[in-house]
Amino acid sequence: MDTGNPMRSIELALVSGKREPHLTDTSSDASKLVGMIIDGDFTGVLQSQFAKILFVRPESLGIVAQKGTEYLLNVPVAPSSDHAEAEMSLLTIGVAFLHCFLQENWTGPDLQLDPSDLFFSSPTENPSNDGATSTLNILALRELAYRGEPAYHLAKKAVFLRLSQIIFAQPFPHLITVPWWNLRATKIHTQILDEPVAPPSSVFNLLDELLSELGSEDGLRDLRGTIILERGLLYHILGNDREASLHFVQAAGIFGLQYLLTGALGKRTKFQQNDLSQLVLLAQGRLRLGENPIEFKDERSNFPATIPMNDDTLLEHTEFTSSQRKSDLGDGLLDYINPSSQPSLHPLDQSVLLAMCLNVHNTQPHHGLTTEQMSPYVERILTHPRNWSVYTMALLLRSRLEGTRTRTIERSTLQLQALIDQMPTSDSPVSERLLYIHSIPLPSKWQLDREMAIRYLSLGVVRSAMDIFERLEMWEEVVKCWQSMERPENGISIVHDLLHGRKEESETVLSRAKSRSRSRRAAMDTAREAKLWCLLGDLEPEYCYSHYTHAWEVSQDKSGRAARSLGGYHFARNEFSSAIEWLKKAVAINPLLSRTWFILGCACLREEQWADARDAFARCVTIDEDDGESWSNLASVYLRMGATGQLLEIADTDDRYPKEVPFPEMSLRSDRIPFENKMMAFRALKQGLKFSWENWRMWQNYMVVCMDVGELAEAARAVGRIVEERSEKEGDSAVDVDVLDRLVDGIVRPDANKNCEDAGAPDGVEMYNPNEGKALLPRVSDLFTRTILPRISSSPRIFQAYARLLTYQNRWGDALEAHISAYRCGTGTDDSVTTDMDRWREGVVEVEELVDIMRNLGPRVGSQDDHSKMTFESDGKKINWRFQARTIVRGFMGRTKAYFEEEPEWGRLQSLLDELKG
Numbered sequence: 001m002d003t004g005n006p007m008r009s010i011e012l013a014l015v016s017g018k019r020e021p022h023l024t025d026t027s028s029d030a031s032k033l034v035g036m037i038i039d040g041d042f043t044g045v046l047q048s049q050f051a052k053i054l055f056v057r058p059e060s061l062g063i064v065a066q067k068g069t070e071y072l073l074n075v076p077v078a079p080s081s082d083h084a085e086a087e088m089s090l091l092t093i094g095v096a097f098l099h100c101f102l103q104e105n106w107t108g109p110d111l112q113l114d115p116s117d118l119f120f121s122s123p124t125e126n127p128s129n130d131g132a133t134s135t136l137n138i139l140a141l142r143e144l145a146y147r148g149e150p151a152y153h154l155a156k157k158a159v160f161l162r163l164s165q166i167i168f169a170q171p172f173p174h175l176i177t178v179p180w181w182n183l184r185a186t187k188i189h190t191q192i193l194d195e196p197v198a199p200p201s202s203v204f205n206l207l208d209e210l211l212s213e214l215g216s217e218d219g220l221r222d223l224r225g226t227i228i229l230e231r232g233l234l235y236h237i238l239g240n241d242r243e244a245s246l247h248f249v250q251a252a253g254i255f256g257l258q259y260l261l262t263g264a265l266g267k268r269t270k271f272q273q274n275d276l277s278q279l280v281l282l283a284q285g286r287l288r289l290g291e292n293p294i295e296f297k298d299e300r301s302n303f304p305a306t307i308p309m310n311d312d313t314l315l316e317h318t319e320f321t322s323s324q325r326k327s328d329l330g331d332g333l334l335d336y337i338n339p340s341s342q343p344s345l346h347p348l349d350q351s352v353l354l355a356m357c358l359n360v361h362n363t364q365p366h367h368g369l370t371t372e373q374m375s376p377y378v379e380r381i382l383t384h385p386r387n388w389s390v391y392t393m394a395l396l397l398r399s400r401l402e403g404t405r406t407r408t409i410e411r412s413t414l415q416l417q418a419l420i421d422q423m424p425t426s427d428s429p430v431s432e433r434l435l436y437i438h439s440i441p442l443p444s445k446w447q448l449d450r451e452m453a454i455r456y457l458s459l460g461v462v463r464s465a466m467d468i469f470e471r472l473e474m475w476e477e478v479v480k481c482w483q484s485m486e487r488p489e490n491g492i493s494i495v496h497d498l499l500h501g502r503k504e505e506s507e508t509v510l511s512r513a514k515s516r517s518r519s520r521r522a523a524m525d526t527a528r529e530a531k532l533w534c535l536l537g538d539l540e541p542e543y544c545y546s547h548y549t550h551a552w553e554v555s556q557d558k559s560g561r562a563a564r565s566l567g568g569y570h571f572a573r574n575e576f577s578s579a580i581e582w583l584k585k586a587v588a589i590n591p592l593l594s595r596t597w598f599i600l601g602c603a604c605l606r607e608e609q610w611a612d613a614r615d616a617f618a619r620c621v622t623i624d625e626d627d628g629e630s631w632s633n634l635a636s637v638y639l640r641m642g643a644t645g646q647l648l649e650i651a652d653t654d655d656r657y658p659k660e661v662p663f664p665e666m667s668l669r670s671d672r673i674p675f676e677n678k679m680m681a682f683r684a685l686k687q688g689l690k691f692s693w694e695n696w697r698m699w700q701n702y703m704v705v706c707m708d709v710g711e712l713a714e715a716a717r718a719v720g721r722i723v724e725e726r727s728e729k730e731g732d733s734a735v736d737v738d739v740l741d742r743l744v745d746g747i748v749r750p751d752a753n754k755n756c757e758d759a760g761a762p763d764g765v766e767m768y769n770p771n772e773g774k775a776l777l778p779r780v781s782d783l784f785t786r787t788i789l790p791r792i793s794s795s796p797r798i799f800q801a802y803a804r805l806l807t808y809q810n811r812w813g814d815a816l817e818a819h820i821s822a823y824r825c826g827t828g829t830d831d832s833v834t835t836d837m838d839r840w841r842e843g844v845v846e847v848e849e850l851v852d853i854m855r856n857l858g859p860r861v862g863s864q865d866d867h868s869k870m871t872f873e874s875d876g877k878k879i880n881w882r883f884q885a886r887t888i889v890r891g892f893m894g895r896t897k898a899y900f901e902e903e904p905e906w907g908r909l910q911s912l913l914d915e916l917k918g
Helices: 006-018 029-038 042-046 049-054 061-067 082-109 117-118 129-144 160-166 178-192 202-214 218-238 242-257 332-336 345-361 368-382 386-400 409-422 430-435 445-458 462-472 477-486 488-499 513-522 528-539 541-554 560-572 576-589 595-606 610-623 628-638 675-688 696-709 712-734 737-748 773-788 796-808 812-825 837-860 881-900 904-917
Strands: 259-269 276-284 315-318
Touching: 006 029, 006 082, 006 218, 029 049, 029 082, 042 082, 049 082, 049 576, 061 129, 061 576, 082 160, 082 178, 082 430, 082 445, 117 129, 129 160, 160 178, 178 202, 178 218, 202 218, 218 345, 242 345, 276 315, 276 345, 276 368, 345 368, 345 386, 368 386, 386 409, 386 430, 409 445, 409 528, 445 462, 445 477, 462 477, 462 881, 477 488, 477 528, 488 528, 528 541, 528 560, 541 560, 560 576, 560 595, 576 595, 595 610, 595 628, 610 628, 610 675, 628 675, 628 696, 675 696, 696 712, 712 737, 712 773, 737 773, 773 796, 796 812, 812 837, 812 881, 837 881, 837 904, 881 904
Parallel strands: none
Antiparallel strands: 259 276, 259 315
C-alpha cells in the first residue's frame, strides 16, 4: 500500500483518529477538515465552506418531508480538479455527522449544534428552529426504521446519523476506507433499532478488500486489527457469538497482545489468613512506535469517578502475594509478569479484552463461574486507565458483574448512576471520548438509563424503575411494571392513549404550543405505531387478532413484530398452515430471531413439510448454538425425511418410548432411512446434548440413533446418563435391556475383533474399532459396575447380560454369581410360582437353565484361567457347585410341592435333583 500518498495518509489518519505530522505540513482543505475532526471540532467542519456548498437550503420543511432527508445534501459533489480531495472532504463531512450523533447520544457532552442551524439560516425560512429540528428528527427516524424494526424514537438529532449514511453510500473511487466507515455507521444504526437486524452482506464483504489493501506492513497492524475487532463487535451485536469470538482472538493476535487466564496466590478478604489461588489475567501488549511505558501513570483526574467498595470484609482489589509467576507451561513472556504489578496496556489491547469479556458472558451459561471468569478481564483494565471511553466501559462491566452479589450490589448501583451522571459533563475532551468509541461495546445513554431501571426492578423499587421507563417511553417495560403491581388496566390505558393521540410522548412535546399536538399522531413513525398495536394485542387477548392485523396494515406489510404475533396466534390454535405463512413473512423481515425460526420449524413438523422444518431448525442452531431443543428437533426431522425430503412411512413397532418425545418412534432396524440422514441426526443430537445435559429424553433418542449407526461406545454413554437421571424414580425401567444386550453382543460375538485391526498400524501394535470387541469392553464394563448395578439390583436380564460379559472375560466365579443373582430376581423366587401354573412352569425352566450353567461354570471356578475378583470359598475350602445347585433345586421344590407335585414337570425336577445327589 502506498502510504506515501498524502491523500492516503490523510485518509488513514481520519479513520485512526490520531493526528499525524503530515497533517500540519499541508494546506489542503481536506487535511484541515480531518484535523478538525481529530480535535473534536465537528461544528467547525459542518460550518466550513465546503459544507455550505454541500448543503441544500430548502424553501420549506414540506419539501424535505416529501422528498426525504436526502434532499438536504447536494451529492454527488460537483467535479473538481482534484477528485480525491473532493471525495476526502465529502467523507470528512459524513464522519462529522456520525460523530455528532455519537456525541449527542453516546459519549456526551451535549452537542451545541442544532440541525436546523445548518439548513435554515434565517427566521423567515423557518420561524421555529425547534419545530424544524423535531420535524427533521421524525423524518430521519422514519427512514432509519429497517426491515420493520423501528429506531428508538427519542434518539436525539437522528438526522445526523441518517445524513452520514447517505454520504457513505456515495461512490468514492479514490478512497479505500469508506467501507470501514459504513461498518461503523451500520453498527450504530443496529444499536438504535428495537431488535438487531442483519445488514447487507456487502457491509462485511467489502472489508476483506480493505484488509488486502492495507497489506502486511508492520506500521498498519493496529489498523488491520481494529477492523477485525469492530467487525467482531457487529457480529456480537447481531448475536453471532461464535464468529465474534473468532474475530476477537484474531484481533488480539494482530495487535500482538499476549494474555493468559491463570491462578496466582493472593487474598480477597480483609480477614483472610492464608494465601489461596486467585484467578488473574496476565496480559502484555507490544510497544507501539513512539510509546514510552514510563509515561503511563495512573492519573484519574479526567476519568469517570470510581466508587470505592467500603465493605467490612472484601478488599478493594485482590492482593497478590506471589511476586512472580513461573510455570512449566511454556507461556513465554507471561512467565515473568508480576500479577500485582503488570505493565500498562494500550487502549486497543484493552478494547480487545473488554470484547473477550463480553464473549465469555454470551457463550457460557449464567452462573457464578461466568462472573469469576469475567472479573479478571475487567480488573486488568481498571488497573491502568488510558482512555475515558474504555475506562467507562470497564466500570460499566464491573457494575454489571457486581449487580448480582449482596456485598457489592450497593457499589454496583452507585457506580452505574455515576456513569450516567458524568455523561453530560466536560471532564474530558470530546476527541478523547470518541477516539476508541467504535472499538468498544459502549451502550447509548438511553440504554444506560434502562439498565438503571432494570437494576431498580431487581431491588424491588418498581415505582422508580417505572419513572425511568416512562421518561424513556419504553412502554412495554412500563406495562410490565404495572402488571407487577397488579394493575394491568393502567398499562392498557397508556397504550390506548398513545394510539389515539390522547397522550404526548415526550416532555419536549409538552412544552410546545398546543396547536402542534394534533399532528403528533399523524407524524408518528408507522413502525412504532405498529409495535404499539402489537403491544395492545398482547394486553387484550380477546381482541389480539384484530390488533395484530391492524398493526400489519399500519406498517404497510413491514412489521416483523406483527408477523411474529400473527404466526404465534395461529400456531396456538393449531392452524399450522396459516402460522407457517405468517412466520415465513416474519423471518424474511428479520432472520436473526431464533425463536421465530423455532416456531416455524415446529409448525412445519406438524404439516410434514420436512425440508422447510430442517431449514428452520438449522437456522435456529446457527443463530443460537446453545439451543439443545432445536438440535433435537433437527435430528427428528432427519430421521423422518428420506433423501428427497419426503416423509418416510415408519411403523411404530416399539412402544418403549414416551409419546411426548418429539422424536420418531422407530425400531432399531429402520432400514428405510438413508444412512446419511442417520449420521446427520447423530451429529445433531451429540451437539445438542452439550447444552441439554440433563434432558433424559434427548439421551434416549441419542441412544437409539447411536445403536442404529453403530456408535456403540456413545450408546453406552447414553445408557449411563439415562440411568443416572431416571433410576431413582423409574427403577428397572430406566434401563433399555435390548440395547444393553446389543452392547454386550458387540463385545462377545466371535467376529467382534475380526475386522478391527488397522493394517496401517505400526508393527506389533493392535488397533481396534472403539465400537466393538476389546475396545468397547472397558466402556460397557464400567457402565455395569459404576452406573447400573449400584442403582438397580432387581432385573434378571441385566444380571444375565452382565454374566455374559464376565464369561467373555473368563471371570467364571463372578459370572456364576451374576447368574445366581439373575435367578434370585427372576420367576423362580417369586411368590407367584405357588399360585400360578404358568409362572411355576417358567420357574422350572429357570431352575433347569441355572443348573446347566452351574454345571458348565462350576468346575472352572478357581482354575488358572479364572480371573474372578471373588472366589467361592468357605473356611479356605472351595464350595462344591453341586451342593449349591442341589440347594437351589430343593428350595424350589419345597416351596411348590404342595401345589404342583402331580404335574409332569415335577418329574423333571426330581430327576435333576437325583442327578445332583449322585
